[in-house]
Amino acid sequence: MIGYLKLExxxxxxxxxxxxxxxxxxxxxxxxxxxxxxxxxxxxxQTALYLMVSMAGFGAVGAALTNGMSVVADRSNGWLRQLRIxxxxxxxxxxxxxxTGMLAGLPGILAVCVLGGLLNGIHLPVGRWVAVVGLLWVxxxxxxxxxxxxxxxxxxxxxQPVTMxxxxxxxxxxxxxxxxxxxxxxxxxxxxxxxxxxxxNISRQIALNATPxxxxxxxxxxxxxxxxxxxxxxYRRAGRRIA
Amino acid sequence: xxxxxxxxxxxxxxxxxQVRAVSGLDLTIPCGxxxxxLGPNGAGKSTTxxxxxxxxxxxxxxxxxxxxxxxxxxxxxxVGAMLQETQLLPRxxxxxxxxxxxxxxxxxxxxxxxxxxxxxxxxxxxxxxxxSGGQSQRVKFAAAIAGRPDxxxxxxxTAAMDVESRHDFWRAMRRYARDGxxxxxxxxxxxxADESADRVVVIAGGRLIADGTPAAxxxxxxxxxxxxxxxxxxxxxxxxxxxxxxxxxxxxxxYLTTDxxxxxxxxxxGSGLLHDLEVHGARLEDAYLALTAASDTEPILEGAAR
Numbered sequence: 001m002i003g004y005l006k007l008e009x010x011x012x013x014x015x016x017x018x019x020x021x022x023x024x025x026x027x028x029x030x031x032x033x034x035x036x037x038x039x040x041x042x043x044x045x046q047t048a049l050y051l052m053v054s055m056a057g058f059g060a061v062g063a064a065l066t067n068g069m070s071v072v073a074d075r076s077n078g079w080l081r082q083l084r085i086x087x088x089x090x091x092x093x094x095x096x097x098x099x100t101g102m103l104a105g106l107p108g109i110l111a112v113c114v115l116g117g118l119l120n121g122i123h124l125p126v127g128r129w130v131a132v133v134g135l136l137w138v139x140x141x142x143x144x145x146x147x148x149x150x151x152x153x154x155x156x157x158x159x160q161p162v163t164m165x166x167x168x169x170x171x172x173x174x175x176x177x178x179x180x181x182x183x184x185x186x187x188x189x190x191x192x193x194x195x196x197x198x199x200x201n202i203s204r205q206i207a208l209n210a211t212p213x214x215x216x217x218x219x220x221x222x223x224x225x226x227x228x229x230x231x232x233x234x235y236r237r238a239g240r241r242i243a
Numbered sequence: 244x245x246x247x248x249x250x251x252x253x254x255x256x257x258x259x260x261q262v263r264a265v266s267g268l269d270l271t272i273p274c275g276x277x278x279x280x281l282g283p284n285g286a287g288k289s290t291t292x293x294x295x296x297x298x299x300x301x302x303x304x305x306x307x308x309x310x311x312x313x314x315x316x317x318x319x320x321x322v323g324a325m326l327q328e329t330q331l332l333p334r335x336x337x338x339x340x341x342x343x344x345x346x347x348x349x350x351x352x353x354x355x356x357x358x359x360x361x362x363x364x365x366x367x368x369x370x371x372x373x374x375s376g377g378q379s380q381r382v383k384f385a386a387a388i389a390g391r392p393d394x395x396x397x398x399x400x401t402a403a404m405d406v407e408s409r410h411d412f413w414r415a416m417r418r419y420a421r422d423g424x425x426x427x428x429x430x431x432x433x434x435x436a437d438e439s440a441d442r443v444v445v446i447a448g449g450r451l452i453a454d455g456t457p458a459a460x461x462x463x464x465x466x467x468x469x470x471x472x473x474x475x476x477x478x479x480x481x482x483x484x485x486x487x488x489x490x491x492x493x494x495x496x497x498y499l500t501t502d503x504x505x506x507x508x509x510x511x512x513g514s515g516l517l518h519d520l521e522v523h524g525a526r527l528e529d530a531y532l533a534l535t536a537a538s539d540t541e542p543i544l545e546g547a548a549r
Binding site: 015078079082084089 | 298326328
């Protein structure tokens with residue numbers, strides 16, 4: 001599995017276009033949106049912090065999901081079938097691929113956080129910076145797995161639009177673009193069950209020096225288990241089909 | 244239960260919708276044999292190979308590799324394959340790909356041996372997307388044998404190769420087979436099967452229609468060809484010679500197809516036409532064409548009257 005992970009990380013690092021592309025959108029959105037909110041002092045800093053986590057999360061989730069598109073390419077060029085006749089089993093393929101997807105999200109998280117610290121005047125103790133970045137990164141696991149499941153499951157032409165749709169709908173519903181506190185009541189309840197909501201809330205709580213909510217953690221973990229199962233089943237199915 | 248067979252198909256069928264791609268296939272390949280799988284396009288070769296590798300599950304019957312399910316044989320590192328229409332992974336070098344595959348198998352071939360066998364000396368640092376057609380076939384072959392699999396499966400491996408590369412390829416394949424490995428390959432070049440296989444299996448319309456050594460298959464077609472220089476007074480009458488079934492003129496030579504070469508040659512000698520004689524038996528290709536022409540090569544439609 002380490003061998004496969006190394007192989008996929010190499011491929012990831014050799015596609016700078018994808019990595020740079022995954023940075024552009026969240027960075028621009030962060031700069032624009034954070035300057036729309038005015039206010040001063042503590043309130044301003046809170047808003048900047050909230051938006052930083054939202055936009056870092058938005059960028060990272062997008063990159064982790066989009067990593068599933070490279071799986072689509074593997075499927076159509078026959079590499080997936082080749083991989084299936086090696087001793088590498090479905091679980092290890094999915095774990096290695098999932099970790100690669102998580103790594104693809106890391107530049108976005110780091111870039112938005114650096115911008116937040118340097119331009120938007122966010123000051124956090126080093127330990128909390130590390131925790132925020134770390135949790136934003138670890139929390140990517142369900143999204144990387146969902147990206148894989150789509151990549152292995154959905155037909156080749158549909159995979160890209162499906163990924164986009166998932167990315168945008170989860171970002172909106174999870175409160176990454178507009179805070180969920182502004183949603184109407186029913187939508188707010190739904191929002192709590194969307195994985196992006198728990199994902200961003202955990203890091204926001206840490207950034208604000210508060211304790212993360214157990215429900216957020218539970219919801220995120222449940223999605224992770226579900227998506228992992230889906231990705232493994234999807235991988236097994238994908239190999240059985242002729243491209 | 245003793246089981247030394249590398250491959251065992253028992254009553255295997257597969258269909259795509261209403262079209263039966265493979266029906267009732269029984270095939271056993273003992274360890275160490277090199278088997279060529281021949282058949283026209285759409286005969287079911289690739290479907291058979293996909294089931295053999297566990298990529299497709301048969302609709303009926305069982306497929307076993309080394310006495311276990313194909314997936315179990317793959318997991319145990321016993322299988323390597325070169326599949327049709329696969330492209331190599333982009334953004335990876337030849338050396339990186341081979342190192343990755345070697346790392347997956349319990350007892351891989353040493354890298355230097357692999358590089359020598361597949362003739363990859365100058366290519367190891369090259370990115371996979373920058374290889375020519377022939378080079379990438381060599382790399383795919385190397386990837387297939389890197390894990391030193393007991394069973395090597397090659398689906399039309401020489402499709403993109405020129406004559407010289409084909410020659411080198413089969414030499415490498417035979418060297419791998421000689422070390423006791425089982426090899427199953429499919430090809431459209433019948434001579435390749437004649438030169439490189441211990442056994443030829445012909446399928447058409449999803450059914451096995453011939454199975455034997457290349458020599459036995461060749462003999463199944465009784466015809467011979469008798470070649471002579473074109474007679475000075477024309478070719479008229481050649482087709483009326485004893486046992487001759489067809490006459491073909493190529494350049495300054497006449498080729499007579501005959502069921503009894505002795506009788507034909509004696510008659511030619513009697514008429515004073517015997518100049519620059521050559522006699523040869525059927526080529527494997529002739530036998531193959533006769534076999535596949537005789538069988539119903541249309542895929543069998545479910546419920547259709549035959």
